[in-house]
Amino acid sequence: MDNNDIYREEIMEHYRNPQNFGVMKNPTYEAEAVNPLCGDKIRLQLKVNKKGVVEKVRFSGSGCALSVASSSQFTEWMVGKTVKKLKSTGPDQIQELMRAKIGPARLPCMLLSLYALQKAVAGE
């Protein structure tokens, strides 16, 4: 199968066993994002230390394989990054992590956790 396939086994594994899935108490930042295509909702929480570095990330909600797998990979990537870095993060980062080409109709699915992140750190 194509290495850039959005449903390749590596991505399906993230869907079956998503990393950082759950809810934490007392997050530093949190936000929700809704996919207008299907109404799927994701809640993203971040715990940030005094130096502005992300220590812990959690996401929750229900979604399709693309939104869950990309949230799983993207939240893994966030840990250890500074808030400043996260604020300047765009769609390219998720594309790179997912290593997948995706059409415009399903792009919002893949970018759902990015939308939540942008909302969460918007005020900073």
Added chain:
Amino acid sequence: MIPKIRNQFPIFQKRGLKPLAYLDNAATTQKPATVIEAMDKFYRSQNAPVHRGVYALAEGATAAYEKVRDQVKEFVNAKHREEIIFTSGATESINVVVAGLSEAFLKRGDRILLSDMEHHAMIVPWQAAARLQVSTIDRSTARKKLKLDFVPLNSEGRIDIGAFKKLLAKHKPKFVGVTHVSNVLGTENPVREMISLAHKAGALVLVDAAQSIAHGAVDVQALGCDFLAFSGHKMYGPTGIGVLYGKKELLEKLPPHKFGGHMIAEVTRTKTTYAPLPEKFEGGTPPVAEVIGLGAAISFLQSIGLNNIAKYEGSLTAYALRALKNVPGLALLGPATTKARAPIFSFTIKGIHAHDIATLLDREGIAVRAGHHCAQILHESLSLDASVRASLCIYNTAEEVDRLVSALVTIQRKFQ
């Protein structure tokens, strides 16, 4: 018979490893060559403004345009040709009725009865009218409050007729809006019986025939409906054209919704009188080529025969209902038997999101719809966010159903 019909559709001529299995016909159907060619021919050799030009070309265009009105009149068995109004589609047809009734017929506090399986095109105009219309009857400038009630469905996905009777008796609604065939469940509603019950209770009835018009004979006089709406593009015709049928005496009283050229009798600085039917509702230059295309689509349907279409689609429905049972974890929405059922199959598969299913089916050349299909109230009543919908029509085959089922089995395995 089916290969011969299928060959009339240019979009299916492309061959390949994964030929197009187009199963999104409840959204829009493909177009036969006769429809495409009729519109092409009009633009190449007949194009002119209708109703006003005195030259031969314009007279020809007008005659062709008005001939389709006669064709539609025969097609739905209306009593008068002026009962056929050309609109941009079923959505506009419904909006004309809702706006006109709420302006000139309805008073504050009047009740409107819809069903839980209605398309947003029936629900949203009424919600807007219920809040915002200003009445010309009681001259109130305050916001008009109409009350909307919804008939629930039974466990099989059919309208609960007992509940319908009770709601008619309890609320004495002034209007009943009901879909002929559900665009999600495939349920064919007993509209004839419902219209008769509604009339006895004093309500006017609008039937949304968008999902039924291309799948069996629709006879407005036999049904007895006051209004009927449908779109051209769901019956093998072009987009941008639809029909509103209304009883003459009601359309004559209904105020127009679109103001401008052609819909007038006389315009002075102080006042305008409106044209008689059907012009009153057809302000502006109409979509002439689309009307011509609609005429060709009706001819296409009649060349096969509506009863033959219903018969073939019935056998396809029976086949699909059996075949879909072979997909583990598949839950079908709507009736599990062929009785009063259109070939529309919405479903969920346990543990797999509808959009993932649709994307993976697309890779096999199978086009389906995923989402709430403009029926969010229905999905909410079923406690679902989204479903996958495969909707079939006259050019679909049992082989395509097999391809769907086999692809779904593969997808189901992949997600385990």
